[in-house]
Amino acid sequence: xxxxxKFTKWFVFLVLLHCVVAGAGFFAPYNPAEQDRQRPxxxxxxxxxxxxxxxxxxxxxxxxxxxxxxxxxxxxxxxGTAVPLYFFTRGADYHLFGIVPSRLHLFGAAGARIYVLGSxxxxxxxxxxxxxxGQVSLLAGLLGAGVTMLLGAVIGLAAGYYGGWRDDLLMxxxxxxLALPWLYLLFALRAFxxxxxxxLEAFLLVVVAIGLVGWARPARLVRGVVLxxxxxxxxxxxxxxxxxxxxxxxxxxxxxxxxxxLTQAAILVPQFVLAEMTLSFLGLGVPEPMSxxxxxxxxxxxxxxxxxxxxxxLPALAIVPFFLGYLGLASALQERFDTYKISEKSGWSRT
Amino acid sequence: MRYLLRRTRHAVFLLFGASLLTFLxxxxxxxxxxxxxxxxxxxxxxTIAALRAQYQLDRPLPVRYLHWLNAVAHGKLGFSFAYxxxxxxxxxxxAQNTLLLTVTATLLAWALALPLGVxxxxxxxxxxxxxxxxxxxxxxxxxxLVLALGLLILAVRTGWFPTGGMVSVGFEELSPLQKFRDLxxxxxxxxxxxxxxxxxxxxxxxxxxxxxxxxxxxxxxxRSHGIPHAKLIFGYALRAAANxxxxxxxxSLGTLLSGSLLVExxxxxxxxxxxxxxxxxxRDLYVVIGGVLLSMIFLVAGNLFAxxxxxxxxxxxxxxxxxx
Numbered sequence: 001x002x003x004x005x006k007f008t009k010w011f012v013f014l015v016l017l018h019c020v021v022a023g024a025g026f027f028a029p030y031n032p033a034e035q036d037r038q039r040p041x042x043x044x045x046x047x048x049x050x051x052x053x054x055x056x057x058x059x060x061x062x063x064x065x066x067x068x069x070x071x072x073x074x075x076x077x078x079x080g081t082a083v084p085l086y087f088f089t090r091g092a093d094y095h096l097f098g099i100v101p102s103r104l105h106l107f108g109a110a111g112a113r114i115y116v117l118g119s120x121x122x123x124x125x126x127x128x129x130x131x132x133x134g135q136v137s138l139l140a141g142l143l144g145a146g147v148t149m150l151l152g153a154v155i156g157l158a159a160g161y162y163g164g165w166r167d168d169l170l171m172x173x174x175x176x177x178l179a180l181p182w183l184y185l186l187f188a189l190r191a192f193x194x195x196x197x198x199x200l201e202a203f204l205l206v207v208v209a210i211g212l213v214g215w216a217r218p219a220r221l222v223r224g225v226v227l228x229x230x231x232x233x234x235x236x237x238x239x240x241x242x243x244x245x246x247x248x249x250x251x252x253x254x255x256x257x258x259x260x261x262l263t264q265a266a267i268l269v270p271q272f273v274l275a276e277m278t279l280s281f282l283g284l285g286v287p288e289p290m291s292x293x294x295x296x297x298x299x300x301x302x303x304x305x306x307x308x309x310x311x312x313x314l315p316a317l318a319i320v321p322f323f324l325g326y327l328g329l330a331s332a333l334q335e336r337f338d339t340y341k342i343s344e345k346s347g348w349s350r351t
Numbered sequence: 352m353r354y355l356l357r358r359t360r361h362a363v364f365l366l367f368g369a370s371l372l373t374f375l376x377x378x379x380x381x382x383x384x385x386x387x388x389x390x391x392x393x394x395x396x397x398t399i400a401a402l403r404a405q406y407q408l409d410r411p412l413p414v415r416y417l418h419w420l421n422a423v424a425h426g427k428l429g430f431s432f433a434y435x436x437x438x439x440x441x442x443x444x445x446a447q448n449t450l451l452l453t454v455t456a457t458l459l460a461w462a463l464a465l466p467l468g469v470x471x472x473x474x475x476x477x478x479x480x481x482x483x484x485x486x487x488x489x490x491x492x493x494x495x496l497v498l499a500l501g502l503l504i505l506a507v508r509t510g511w512f513p514t515g516g517m518v519s520v521g522f523e524e525l526s527p528l529q530k531f532r533d534l535x536x537x538x539x540x541x542x543x544x545x546x547x548x549x550x551x552x553x554x555x556x557x558x559x560x561x562x563x564x565x566x567x568x569x570x571x572x573x574r575s576h577g578i579p580h581a582k583l584i585f586g587y588a589l590r591a592a593a594n595x596x597x598x599x600x601x602x603s604l605g606t607l608l609s610g611s612l613l614v615e616x617x618x619x620x621x622x623x624x625x626x627x628x629x630x631x632x633x634r635d636l637y638v639v640i641g642g643v644l645l646s647m648i649f650l651v652a653g654n655l656f657a658x659x660x661x662x663x664x665x666x667x668x669x670x671x672x673x674x675x
Contacts, residue, residue: 176368179654183609184627184646191631191639192376274494278613281496282628300500303515306507313504316497323492 007336010328017321021134025094028128029108029116032291034092036113036123039065041309043075044118044126052079060085064112073308083112118311121299130315133291137280138322140207140292141273145265147211148272149218153261156222157249161230171223177216185213186275190284199290206285210275218264222257229256259337266330270323277319293318354668358658362651369647370423373640374416393435402430423644429637433630438641442623446645448517449622453611453649455538456545457604460553463546465589468557473584475562483558487551495548495610499617502544512540515619541611541618548610549603556599560592567591590664597661601654608646 020027045062061084063077091105108114117126159170177185189209197205229235235252243251273293279285280294288295296315299305305312422429428438471480493501506512513519519533564570565588573587615624623642630638662668 172364172368176365176372179365179605179647179650180369180372180643181605181609181612181646181650183612184643187612187627187631188373188376188639188643191634191636270494274496277494278496282613282616284628284631297496297500300503303507306504310504310508313500316500319494319497320492323494327488327492 007329007332010325010332014322014325014329017325018138021131021138022097024128024131024135025096025102026104027106028125028131029091029105029114030125030128031092031094032124032128032132033289034124036119039113039115039119039123040121041073042115042119042123043309044311045115046077047085047116048082051082057082057084062109062114081112083109083114085109085114117314118309120296120312126296126311126314129291129296130293130318133293133296133315134318136203136286136290136292137273137276137294137319140203140210140276140286141269141271143207144210144214144272144275145268147207148214148268149261149265151211151215152218152264153222153254153257155215156219156257157226157253159219160223160226161245161249161253167223171220174216174219177213178220182213182275183278186210186279187284189213190279199287203286203290206276206279209279210272213275214268214272218261218268221260221264225257225260226253229253259333263330263333263337266326266333270319270326273319273322354662355659358655362655365651365654366647370420370644371416373643374419376640398430428641428644431630431635431638433633433635433638438637441638442626442641442645445621445623445626446649448620449608449611449615449624450649452538452541452545452615452620452622453604453607456542456549456611457607459542460546460549460603460607461600464550464553464557468554469561469584469589471554471558472561472565475558475565480558483554487554490547490551495544496613496617498548499541499544499614502540502547503618506540513537514540517621537620541614541620544614544618545607545610549607552606553599553603557592557596560595561588564588564592593664594661594667597657597664600657600660601650604653605650608649 042065045065047060047062048057049060050056051061061082063079063082065075066078068074068076085107086109087107089105089108090103091108093101093103096102113125115125115127117130120126120129155170155174159167186209189212190205193205193209194201230248230253235248238248238252276285276292277294277297280292281297283295283298285294286292293315297313299312426439428442430436431438431441434441467483471483474480503514506514513536517534517537518530519537525533561584565584570583570588570591573583578587611622612624612627614620615622616628619625623645627639627642629635630642
């Protein structure tokens with residue numbers, strides 16, 4: 001019961017996180033591509049409930065930023081004009097989950113733009129860009145993991161079920177893929193794929209490159225399961241009744257590998273999101289004007305940005321809760337399926 | 352001895368496979384690199400013709416592979432278009448810097464992980480163990496890219512460490528001691544990032560395998576014989592737990608090589624990372640192939656070293672290997 005609770009907890013946590021990113025249009029105050037060239041690199045704004053005179057306001061508000069006297073980069077709050085924040089307000093058009101057209105936003109302001117997490121070089125809202133960038137990064141990670149799991153399952157099933165030289169060959173190749181440092185492998189693969197392509201093609205290329213790199217571990221684990229399952233009585237009985245290979249694999253063997261596949265998926269998805277981030281950060285992934293967590297960080301490669309605009313680092317932190325959630329989910333799954341255990345009792349303490 | 356022979360065979364197989372893989376990647380590229388080279392006015396048609404002949408582009412695939420292998424075996428990794436020079440020396444200079452970083456980080460990470468993991472296992476479930484578990488869990492959810500960038504920002508804002516490059520301006524005029532200090536200061540940040548990224552995984556594995564051994568009957572027997580605690584742990588338990596840990600060593604090397612690639616780019620350390628990245632962006636493909644092969648050689652060498660270490664540390668391996 002306890003394990004089930006743990007699993008549910010992490011699962012709900014992850015679903016909520018994904019909903020925030022999937023519903024980026026609602027949670028983000030602005031269109032991520034909307035520029036305001038007058039306001040590059042604004043620092044994050046503070047939301048107040050108490051004004052400069054010390055009076056309490058029920059409706060939260062913020063002060064627009066202006067350049068400090070005689071400075072080119074120091075900003076201060078313009079306490080003369082308080083701009084109130086409105087919740088569930090109308091703003092820029094967007095399509096919720098890519099389908100439902102809507103104008104409703106969680107919050108927004110009239111009169112001045114609010115930059116909760118600051119603005120970038122073109123005055124685009126950093127919060128909106130992080131939320132929308134998350135869609136690209138997470139989708140790349142999920143699709144990449146899907147490709148990998150499919151490859152891993154097919155290869156693992158084939159190797160385990162047919163055995164013999166096919167098994168030897170496939171497992172040798174898997175060993176090779178396991179041994180190679182993954183980033184080098186990704187680099188090599190990316191190097192031979194076309195370089196300058198449109199955003200959508202670039203995204204698909206990234207998914208393919210990531211998906212092709214990680215299949216070895218799931219394939220080996222699936223093979224291990226298949227090796228034991230195919231000698232079980234119910235499989236032998238089914239074969240005795242004349243079931244075909246495909247039927248056996250699909251109906252009797254594949255379901256037995258579900259636990260391994262699920263656990264592996266939970267481990268791989270965050271890794272692949274990180275892989276997308278890494279590729280895009282290095283300029284090999286999703287290009288501007290599309291935003292992803294990786295290419296949002298790419299501006300940090302300029303020294304001036306690094307020194308002066310610390311809030312450009314915030315997109316990096318967006319992945320941390322996802323890592324936490326997926327790691328928690330993976331360990332809950334592992335405990336549940338008993339593939340990995342160090343019980344608390346097995347330790348030895350000095351008496 | 353037979354064990355070592357088998358491991359060597361395995362290493363050779365890995366290298367062979369990696370070479371085949373990189374060759375296949377390059378053969379799968381749509382079109383030929385030389386098509387793009389023809390558009391470059393800086394490259395003479397004779398160079399292209401010579402390269403085509405060198406790589407036997409008009410021959411069938413297996414023949415080309417053998418020729419390529421032959422060239423690689425002779426240290427001819429190809430020609431860099433962007434640097435207009437042979438690839439091997441180019442890679443070697445950078446590879447030394449990468450090795451400096453990776454080897455230091457590997458040694459440091461293990462030097463920290465072993466005592467921490469053993470300590471944690473010896474107090475399994477106690478407060479220090481729990482604090483350490485929480486710390487490693489926290490580090491585990493911070494990916495290396497996030498960690499490296501965060502450290503870099505910290506360094507830039509505080510000015511505690513020099514950022515970027517490997518040495519300061521005017522390095523040549525410094526005395527040997529100052530040179531060492533300068534290099535160490537420049538290395539501190541990337542090494543720190545690598546160690547922090549590798550540490551949680553290592554500590555957890557050390558803890559798990561030592562905890563498992565500590566529960567074994569032979570250790571309880573040894574303890575009841577009155578053997579001192581420290582000797583019990585470091586003389587007996589650690590040695591018995593060495594097997595999975597030494598296998599982990601090879602794995603950690605691979606992760607560190609990957610991590611180093613990224614950290615080098617982030618902190619502009621003149622290693623293989625920035626070179627490979629430039630090469631990919633400039634479509635300088637022989638540099639990429641060479642870099643991947645070189646990383647594979649490092650990895651295989653590291654794994655072979657781990658195998659020798661295992662042979663030396665674990666008498667069980669020697670006995671099973673000789674009865675085989």
